[in-house]
Amino acid sequence: MRKVIIIGAGLAGCYLATQLQDTCDVTIVTKKSPKDSNSMLAQGGIAASLDPGDSPAEHAADTLTAGQYHNKPAAVNQLVATGPKLIQQLIKAGMAFDRQADGQLDFGLEGAHSHHRVLHANGDRTGAALTSFVQSQLHRVQWQSNTTALALKVQDDVCVGITVRNERTGQLETLTGDAVVLATGGLGNLFPLTTNNQTITGDGIAIAARAGAAISDMAFVQFHPTLLTLHGQCYGLITEAIRGSGAILVDENNHRIMANVAKRDLAPRDVVARHLKAWQQQGHQLFLDISAIPNFTQRFPGVTENLDNHHVPFRTTNRIPIQPGAHFVMGGITTDLSAQTSIPRLFAIGEVACNGVHGANRLASNSLLDCLVSAEKAAEKIQALQPLTIRPTATTNKPAVKPILPTLTDLQDKAWQYLGVVRTRTGLRTFLDWLAQFNYRQLTPEQLSDNELAIANLCLCANLIANAALAEPKSLGAHYIKEPAAKKQVG
Numbered sequence: 001m002r003k004v005i006i007i008g009a010g011l012a013g014c015y016l017a018t019q020l021q022d023t024c025d026v027t028i029v030t031k032k033s034p035k036d037s038n039s040m041l042a043q044g045g046i047a048a049s050l051d052p053g054d055s056p057a058e059h060a061a062d063t064l065t066a067g068q069y070h071n072k073p074a075a076v077n078q079l080v081a082t083g084p085k086l087i088q089q090l091i092k093a094g095m096a097f098d099r100q101a102d103g104q105l106d107f108g109l110e111g112a113h114s115h116h117r118v119l120h121a122n123g124d125r126t127g128a129a130l131t132s133f134v135q136s137q138l139h140r141v142q143w144q145s146n147t148t149a150l151a152l153k154v155q156d157d158v159c160v161g162i163t164v165r166n167e168r169t170g171q172l173e174t175l176t177g178d179a180v181v182l183a184t185g186g187l188g189n190l191f192p193l194t195t196n197n198q199t200i201t202g203d204g205i206a207i208a209a210r211a212g213a214a215i216s217d218m219a220f221v222q223f224h225p226t227l228l229t230l231h232g233q234c235y236g237l238i239t240e241a242i243r244g245s246g247a248i249l250v251d252e253n254n255h256r257i258m259a260n261v262a263k264r265d266l267a268p269r270d271v272v273a274r275h276l277k278a279w280q281q282q283g284h285q286l287f288l289d290i291s292a293i294p295n296f297t298q299r300f301p302g303v304t305e306n307l308d309n310h311h312v313p314f315r316t317t318n319r320i321p322i323q324p325g326a327h328f329v330m331g332g333i334t335t336d337l338s339a340q341t342s343i344p345r346l347f348a349i350g351e352v353a354c355n356g357v358h359g360a361n362r363l364a365s366n367s368l369l370d371c372l373v374s375a376e377k378a379a380e381k382i383q384a385l386q387p388l389t390i391r392p393t394a395t396t397n398k399p400a401v402k403p404i405l406p407t408l409t410d411l412q413d414k415a416w417q418y419l420g421v422v423r424t425r426t427g428l429r430t431f432l433d434w435l436a437q438f439n440y441r442q443l444t445p446e447q448l449s450d451n452e453l454a455i456a457n458l459c460l461c462a463n464l465i466a467n468a469a470l471a472e473p474k475s476l477g478a479h480y481i482k483e484p485a486a487k488k489q490v491g
């Protein structure tokens with residue numbers, strides 16, 4: 001039986017495991033518990049052109065428009081063509097998406113979708129409902145929870161395994177397999193405010209980059225305009241669907257911030273995030289005014305519960321305190337349409353991967369769908385692999401290097417200042433100069449504490465973002481640069 005090691009227990013990793021568990025010996029390694037992932041937090045929904053009036057071609061067109069045509073058309077076509085089939089299979093297996101009174105699937109409309117095509121489950125708790133359902137289908141996998149993946153084991157340029165460390169015992173172990181799959185999600189915790197789960201620290205991208213795998217599109221990080229923010233801390237996402245239902249962005253004086261912008265409060269996320277940041281820099285506070293939404297608490301039960309948990313008096317004020325923050329990374333480990341990376345037998349799926357589907361900006365509700373599609377394609381490829389023969393190798397103890405790293409807070413503050421919603425070439429260079437004083441590239445992951453490792457991984461990702469942003473000739477999608485590119489010298 002082929003042995004497959006999957007790193008990450010979000011939707012991508014768990015869905016892949018469902019596809020492989022009958023034919024392969026599958027181990028899922030995850031940093032904390034199976035509940036710790038961005039997939040569990042997804043609120044908005046999952047897009048699929050299943051409504052009779054809709055079509056994969058229209059879904060593809062919306063995806064390409066949102067991605068500013070920076071997408072790989074073949075990846076987009078694969079997403080929109082395969083996605084509906086996988087959703088139907090999930091429904092057949094018992095996944096309960098929300099339905100209308102007549103029993104028909106209830107398709108929601110979201111920003112930049114030209115059709116009602118976004119499925120929800122349990123209202124605004126789609127990610128938790130879907131990921132838990134997929135996890136409930138896992139019967140033949142081994143779990144290694146509270147275990148952090150550190151570094152790839154590569155023999156003759158082929159990935160043969162991965163070193164992991166159990167958080168509780170500190171024990172290091174090398175897991176070998178016929179395929180290793182990185183499904184570790186994005187890098188939201190590079191920024192001081194993020195919607196992401198605390199385990200999401202760019203690990204997969206850093207692990208792959210250290211082993212020399214190709215990485216692409218790192219300039220494109222999506223910032224979400226509305227993070228519930230109290231005393232400078234983010235306490236979760238306030239879904240865009242609330243603005244879709246009539247909520248508006250205001251300041252402390254009830255001034256409507258997006259009044260003079262095309263599409264107003266429903267302008268693209270990057271446009272809204274930039275306006276909010278500019279307004280905030282002028283000393284204003286930011287709120288989402290929900291007074292126009294009837295039955296708010298019934299329509300948004302997940303958001304309501306979160307607001308109540310944090311004692312936000314929205315029932316009396318009709319306001320939710322928000323700020324923009326990091327949400328999603330379009331770039332990542334370069335893969336082909338089968339999730340194969342540039343290192344043989346190393347695969348990447350879900351948010352950690354860059355198969356080109358999202359282009360320069362992700363269309364809302366496409367990432368959960370990409371988790372399913374990229375996992376299904378990886379499963380097909382892995383099942384066709386020949387078994388691997390692994391040579392025994394002696395472990396070499398590398399000399400210890402004392403880590404010189406920034407504090408997480410310093411790194412996050414600098415990342416927000418220089419890699420955030422508005423960038424300048426001067427700022428990107430200043431950031432890289434600042435980063436150059438640290439030795440994150442010389443460090444051996446096995447020799448670092450969990451905290452040092454997370455910081456080193458985020459430094460590596462920050463370096464990739466800054467360099468990719470400098471290499472972009474102009475603003476595109478989520479990458480916004482203020483200064484023009486320097487003119488090329490002639491002669």
Ligand SMILES: Cc1cc2nc3c(=O)[nH]c(=O)nc-3n(C[C@H](O)[C@H](O)[C@H](O)COP(=O)(O)OP(=O)(O)OC[C@H]3O[C@@H](n4cnc5c(N)ncnc54)[C@H](O)[C@@H]3O)c2cc1C
Binds near residue numbers: 197200
């Ligand atoms: C608040 C929020 C709302 C969202 N809403 C939507 C939405 O409505 N629709 C949509 O399509 N998308 C949405 N997204 C984006 C979407 O949820 C994610 O892109 C997607 O779930 C990523 O899935 P994944 O399986 O690739 O990674 P994740 O779900 O992030 O899972 C990554 C897993 O890897 C583990 N891990 C990380 N590093 C290591 C390591 N070194 N060793 C071991 N394990 C590790 C993590 O703990 C986690 O279990 C939302 C995201 C957030 C944060």
